[in-house]
Amino acid sequence: MPTELLYRDDAYRTEATATVLAAGPEGVMLDRSPFYAQAGGQPGDAGWLRWEGGEMAVTKAVKGPEDSVLHLPAEGAALPPVGATVTAVLDWAPRHRHMRMHTALHLLCSLIPGAGVTGGQIGADRSRLDFDLAAPPTRESLTEALNALIEADHPVGERWISEAELDANPSLVRTLSVQPPRGAGRIRLVRIGPEEAPVDLQPCGGTHVRRTGEIGRVEVTKLENKGKQNRRVYLVLQGE
Structure with missing residues (x-):
């Protein structure tokens, strides 16, 4: 049974009540959850499940069978009873x-148009993207351009298109290593900037802020050659 993904409608929702569908050492499955399950380079959320008389620390949320989310328990944690009502609470920071x-x-x-993304990893302290590119811009120029886009405080939104629409516009897909999930008949597009002239528009299932100004200042700290046509770009957030 699929889990209702509450972050799809509100990425800022930090908790929700839910019913336990299954519970075991492999994880706890809920009928609905605000937790993001690890995918696409974004880590799964941590937090807690709380119910009358008990609490379970969640170390990470991962994808389970049939489009469900499994909330992995901390070692030795008590599991909620099947059928119980729990409050799922994110570790928000x-x-x-x-x-x-x-x-x-x-x-x-x-900022690197036309180059396919061959890999990536999102972290709380440092993230990276790998580009199919002979030579990237300089670290300093990327940092300056990124902060200009952030300070412009562009809106971030989303819309859904059909799989046929995506097939008709293959350039929307920047990632070469991870393709948008198919089978549901529709694809979620994340847009930065106005609809008529987006700064960025591509399929993505992850969570994002509402406006770029919320990101805060960033710095490109390192560029690495990871092969003949593979350039790795590291990024950090400055401040909290």
Whole structure:
């Protein structure tokens, strides 16, 4: 049974009541959850499940069978009873940093047009993207351009298109290593900037901030050659 993904409608929702569908050492499955399950380079959320008379620390949320989310218990943690009503609570600070980082990586993509993304990883402290590129811009120029886009405080939104629409516009997909999930008949597009002239527009299932100004200042700290046509760009958030 699929889990209702509450972050799809509100990435800022920090808790929700839910019913336990299954519970075991492999994880706890809920009918609905605000937790993001690890995917696409974004880490799974941590937090807590709380119910009358008990609490379970969640170390990470991962994808389970049939589009469900598994909430992995901390070692030795008590499990909630099947059928119980629980309150699922996010560890918000790292999730919010992941949202800021993820949005910043979309902006980084916009600054290197035409280059496919061959890999990436989002972290609370440092993130990276790998580009199919002979020579990237300089670290200093990327940092300056990124902060200009952030300070412009562009809105971040989303819309859904059909799989047929995506097939008709293959250039929307920047990631070469991870393709948008198919089978549901529709694809979620994340847009930065106005609809008529977006700064960035590409399929993505992750969580993002509402406006780029919320990211705060960033710095491109390192550029690495990871092969003949593979250039790795590291990014950090400055301040809290």
